Amino acid sequence: MSAREDILAALRTARPPGEHPLPALPTFPGVEGDLLAAFQVSLAVMGGQWVSLPEGEALGAFIRARVGDGPLIRSATDELPDFPRVDAVNRPRDLENVDVAVVRARFGVAETGSVFLSDHELRVNTIAYLAQHLIVLLDPVAILPGIADAYRRLDFAEARYVSLMTGPSATADIEGVMIRGAQGVRSLTVVFAPIG
Amino acid sequence: MSATTGHKPVDHAAAAAAFVADTPHLAFHDKRLWELRQKRDGQMHGIPEWQELRDLASAIKEHTLSRLPEYLEQFEAQAQANGVRVHWARDADEHNATVLRILREHNAKTLAKSKSMLTEECEMAPFLERHGITITETDLGERIQQLDGQPPSHIVVPAVHKLRADVARVFARTIGGDPDNSDPNALAEHARMTTRPLMLDADAGMTGANFLVAETGAVVVCTNEGNADLSANLPRVHIVSAGVEKLIPRQADLGVFIRLLSRSALGSPITQYTSHFRGPRDGAEMHIILVDNGRSKRLGQEDFWTSLKCIRCGACMNTCPVYRRSGGLSYGAVYSGPIGAIINPAYDPARYAALPFASTLNGSCTNVCPVRINIHDQLYKWRRLIAEGGFLPRKKVFGLRVMGVVLASPTLYRLATASARMAVRVLPRALLYSRLNAWGRDREVPVAPKESFAAWAARHRPAKK
Numbered sequence: 001m002s003a004r005e006d007i008l009a010a011l012r013t014a015r016p017p018g019e020h021p022l023p024a025l026p027t028f029p030g031v032e033g034d035l036l037a038a039f040q041v042s043l044a045v046m047g048g049q050w051v052s053l054p055e056g057e058a059l060g061a062f063i064r065a066r067v068g069d070g071p072l073i074r075s076a077t078d079e080l081p082d083f084p085r086v087d088a089v090n091r092p093r094d095l096e097n098v099d100v101a102v103v104r105a106r107f108g109v110a111e112t113g114s115v116f117l118s119d120h121e122l123r124v125n126t127i128a129y130l131a132q133h134l135i136v137l138l139d140p141v142a143i144l145p146g147i148a149d150a151y152r153r154l155d156f157a158e159a160r161y162v163s164l165m166t167g168p169s170a171t172a173d174i175e176g177v178m179i180r181g182a183q184g185v186r187s188l189t190v191v192f193a194p195i196g
Numbered sequence: 197m198s199a200t201t202g203h204k205p206v207d208h209a210a211a212a213a214a215f216v217a218d219t220p221h222l223a224f225h226d227k228r229l230w231e232l233r234q235k236r237d238g239q240m241h242g243i244p245e246w247q248e249l250r251d252l253a254s255a256i257k258e259h260t261l262s263r264l265p266e267y268l269e270q271f272e273a274q275a276q277a278n279g280v281r282v283h284w285a286r287d288a289d290e291h292n293a294t295v296l297r298i299l300r301e302h303n304a305k306t307l308a309k310s311k312s313m314l315t316e317e318c319e320m321a322p323f324l325e326r327h328g329i330t331i332t333e334t335d336l337g338e339r340i341q342q343l344d345g346q347p348p349s350h351i352v353v354p355a356v357h358k359l360r361a362d363v364a365r366v367f368a369r370t371i372g373g374d375p376d377n378s379d380p381n382a383l384a385e386h387a388r389m390t391t392r393p394l395m396l397d398a399d400a401g402m403t404g405a406n407f408l409v410a411e412t413g414a415v416v417v418c419t420n421e422g423n424a425d426l427s428a429n430l431p432r433v434h435i436v437s438a439g440v441e442k443l444i445p446r447q448a449d450l451g452v453f454i455r456l457l458s459r460s461a462l463g464s465p466i467t468q469y470t471s472h473f474r475g476p477r478d479g480a481e482m483h484i485i486l487v488d489n490g491r492s493k494r495l496g497q498e499d500f501w502t503s504l505k506c507i508r509c510g511a512c513m514n515t516c517p518v519y520r521r522s523g524g525l526s527y528g529a530v531y532s533g534p535i536g537a538i539i540n541p542a543y544d545p546a547r548y549a550a551l552p553f554a555s556t557l558n559g560s561c562t563n564v565c566p567v568r569i570n571i572h573d574q575l576y577k578w579r580r581l582i583a584e585g586g587f588l589p590r591k592k593v594f595g596l597r598v599m600g601v602v603l604a605s606p607t608l609y610r611l612a613t614a615s616a617r618m619a620v621r622v623l624p625r626a627l628l629y630s631r632l633n634a635w636g637r638d639r640e641v642p643v644a645p646k647e648s649f650a651a652w653a654a655r656h657r658p659a660k661k
Contacts, residue, residue, distance in 0.1 A: 004284040007440065007488045008265045014496030020262040023255045025448055028245045042465065092430050092477075093396045111455075112466040125429040125477065129422045147466070148451030156447055157412045160278070160475035161429070166466050169422035173337035173353060175360050176228045177380040182336060183388060183395070184422020184469070 030146040035110040036192070039143050043113030043190060046167030047180045052140075053193040063102060063135065063191070071099035076123045077137065079104065079195075085123075092126040101131035101185075107142040108190070109150050114166040115190065116150065118159035125161050129184040134168070140192045205587075206529065208550040212522030215357075225357055226521055229514040232353075235463020236511060236564065243455070252452045254568035257505035260410075260443050261495060267410040267443045268486065274413030275484055278475035283485045288318035291487050295320060295402075295435060296327055298483055302433050304329070304399030310417070310424035311335040312404030313351055313508060314437045314487060316530045332394040334423035336387050343370040349524030349532065352461045352510040357523045391423070401427035403473075405438035406507065407453060408484075411446045414474045415484065418457055418467040425471050434476065436484040440491050441504040453507060456566040461509040494542050499577045503538050505567040512561035512571055518554050527551055534561035538574040541582065549587035552578035613648055620644035 001009070031038045040050050053062055060080050067073060074095065075083035080102060089095055103122060105115035115136050122128055144150050147164075156162050169184030180186060216222055240246045260267055272282045283298075285291035291314075299307065307329055315321065321331050321342075333342040337354035341347065344366045348354030355363070360378040367383060368375035371390050377383075395401075403424045407416040415436050417424050428434045444453065458467045476482035495501045513519045513533030524532035529540040529548060534555060540548035552575045555561075561571040582588060583596070602608045621644050629641075645652075 002284070003286045003290055006286055007284055007486070007492060008268065010488065010492035011264045011268070011440070011495060014492050014501075015264075016258075016262050016495065016501050017498070018262075020255070020259040022259040022445060023252055025252070025451065026248075028248075045465065046468065096392075096396055114466060114470070119477070126426065129426045129429070146451075147455050148448070151448050151451040151454075156414065156472055157474075159472075160477065162472040162474075163425060164466070164470040166468050166470075168468065169420065170468050171336045171384055171421050172462075173335070173340070173355055174358075174363050174380040174383055175224070176231065176356075177360075179381055179384045181388070182384065182421035182423070183334060183392060183426055 025148070028146070028148070030148070031110045032145070035143040035145060036140050038110040038145075039108050039113055041113075042110060043167065046113050047170055047178075048113055048167035048188045048190060050190040050192065053191055059137075059191075059193055067100050072097060073100045073102065074098045074127060074131070075102045076121060076127060077102060077104040079137070086127045087123045089124065092124055093130075095124060095127050095130045098127065098131040100133045100135060101127045102135045102137065103128065104137040104195075105142075105190075106155060107144055107150070108138050109144050109147055109164070111146040112164075112166055114147070114150075114164040116155060117163055117165055118155065119161040120159060122161075128163065128165065129169070131185055133187045134165075134185040134189070136165070136188060136190045137193050138190050139195050141194070203544070203547045205547055205589075206527065206550050208522065208526055208528070208554045211526035211528060212554075215523040215526055216521060221357065221359060221523075222521060224359060225523060228356060229520045232461075232463055232514045233511070233564070236460055236514070237463075239459035239463050239465065243459070249452055249456055250566055250568050253456055253507075253566055254505060256444060256449050256452065257567050258502065260445055261441065261501065261504055264440060264443065264495070267445060268440060270410040271408055271413060271443060272486075274410065276413075278413045280413065280475060280482045280484055283483060285485055285487045285489070287489050288320075291318045291437065291485055291489065292320050292323040294485050295437070296324060296329070298433065298435055299324075299329060299400055302400060302481075304431075304433065306330045306332070306394070306398045307400050307402055308332050308334055308395045308398035308427040308431065309402035310404065310419060310427050311338045311348075311354070312402070312437050313348075313530065314404055314439050314489075315402070316347060317489060318437075318487070320437075332391065332398065334391055334395060334427055335419070335421060336384060336423075339387060339391060340366055343367070346525065347530065350510060350513060351508050351531065351533075351535075357525065392426075395423070395426045395430055398427070398431050400433040400435060401429075401431040402435045402437065403428050405436055405442050405484075406457065407444050407450065408438055408442045409445075409447050409450065410443055412474060414447070414472045416450065416454075417471045417473065418454070418469070419471070420468040422469060425469055428471075428473060429477070432480045434473070434480065434482045436473070436482070437487065438484060439487050439489070441506075457507055457509055460511040460564065460566040490543055494539075497542070500538065500542060500574055502569055503535070503542075503571075503574060505569055506535055506539075507567055509566055511564040511566065515560045515564050517556060517558070517560075522554065527554070534571045534575065535569075538571060538578060541578050545582055545585055546587050549582045549589075552576075552582060553592075610648070610650070617644040617646075617648070
């Protein structure tokens with residue numbers, strides 16, 4: 001018999017006795033009220049930063065002003081036509097020299113300060129990790145209360161790759177000292193900007 | 197932990213004694229893990245439905261385990277429809293051979309991998325290295341352990357038994373750097389600068405899996421450092437190693453497990469990256485190896501099958517007074533701490549006979565477990581099986597037999613406690629703290645009262661009228 005058949009047969013024989021019904025998932029109250037404020041607090045806990053695009057200011061100019069002219073920027077969003085694009089490379093590793101990447105998240109989660117980024121938003125998945133710094137655009141009205149709310153959405157099942165990203169890469173593997181910037185981005189800044 | 201027998205039994209007490217003798221390491225280890233436990237408590241108190249989430253997580257896992265063949269077939273069909281190649285492995289050897297076959301198909305010589313306890317269990321690294329593959333562990337703690345030639349000592353924080361100066365020395369010896377600069381920022385930066393190029397150049401990448409979603413075919417990987425997402429997204433080949441018990445039925449179930457996992461593990465609300473791999477990128481390949489390696493056998497053990505609910509958060513380790521004061525390496529096994537003490541004996545009861553005794557049975561492990569595994573009950577049940585199987589050391593068998601006789605007879609018990617009280621008061625220190633008395637090791641025996649409680653109570657009981 002193949003390994004597959006053997007394993008399935010062994011698991012069938014070993015089936016635990018008794019009934020073990022699959023529970024229905026209840027809805028818990030969770031984060032209520034000002035989701036934007038809750039998101040900001042949660043994001044800060046996870047080491048992320050945030051800033052709001054001032055009303056009337058152009059997104060491109062705002063980001064340029066923050067980043068400066070020196071660093072190499074790559075954008076994964078059509079909202080920034082003047083910025084070099086991430087998918088102008090042949091291989092995922094070719095983004096290794098990028099200093100700042102700009103991506104648009106589909107939604108955020110107030111409970112944890114996470115943002116939803118799939119291969120659709122990232123275009124090249126490695127951009128969110130190889131860049132030194134990540135700027136994530138998020139529409140302040142696209143914030144869900146909780147993680148459980150996020151997992152009720154179909155967005156996960158339509159993408160080949162999704163990451164719920166929460167702050168920058170981090171490690172505390174040496175004596176528990178928290179270090180932001182492990183192998184992925186050193187900083188993650190959410191820019192609250194309505195979809196243009 | 198391939199199922200090879202004939203290894204020497206693990207002497208947990210002796211290995212722990214060496215760890216305990218090193219005061220700075222012991223003190224830090226104890227403090228750091230207790231800090232994680234307290235952070236976990238803080239998170240728990242912020243979630244009013246915490247206990248209900250544990251009930252749900254437990255029920256979902258028990259349901260899935262009771263229907264595992266059906267969910268595995270559903271997962272396989274979904275994954276294949278998403279363009280993933282699914283492999284099955286009965287044991288460690290089949291798993292390792294499958295990995296090697298995939299690597300050879302791509303002429304891959306280098307493998308960047310993120311943390312996976314299953315590959316430790318399968319002893320994959322030494323196998324692949326014998327076949328000319330260079331492996332880079334990319335999680336910082338795991339990398340430190342790899343460079344030091346040691347297994348991980350904790351399933352979430354692999355190098356938690358090391359101090360910063362240890363890390364500086366390991367790096368200086370292996371990947372360069374100043375042995376005297378033990379600033380954690382500098383050390384982490386050095387690890388970043390030396391590991392990233394290895395990920396960029398790797399021919400293949402490998403990750404473990406925290407959850408496999410039957411409904412969507414998704415592989416869910418929860419990490420903090422960004423190393424798993426780089427290892428999976430940079431090379432043209434991504435191999436996932438996953439035990440068959442990682443299944444959950446529905447995507448929405450993640451709304452229970454993701455809320456519990458990092459809060460229980462590190463006391464953080466979520467990991468920095470909660471990543472969902474459903475299919476290969478254009479021009480790339482994704483492989484999933486579904487591994488049994490003793491799991492189907494454990495599923496058939498009525499007293500122990502619920503240990504398969506484990507989501508590998510490590511909360512039971514962080515809370516365990518024995519683990520905190522003996523260090524993960526003293527367990528001599530892939531899985532250490534309370535969960536290790538109930539998993540390892542299923543593979544080799546003779547070799548791991550000592551582990552279920554490395555516990556005070558205080559039940560703290562059971563109380564913090566996010567999927568409500570009755571760990572301390574299983575520890576007790578393993579003790580019985582190990583005793584019945586004849587795997588106990590002779591000294592312990594004799595002691596337990598004497599105790600059994602004494603405790604079964606009130607007369608003998610009264611006689612024994614009276615002589616013990618007398619012995620503690622009159623015996624010379626040299627004898628009381630000798631090798632004969634394990635209770636006198638590392639501690640002062642309390643001052644013995646002159647009379648027993650029973651005698652005291654008899655004197656003070658009001659005279660019956």
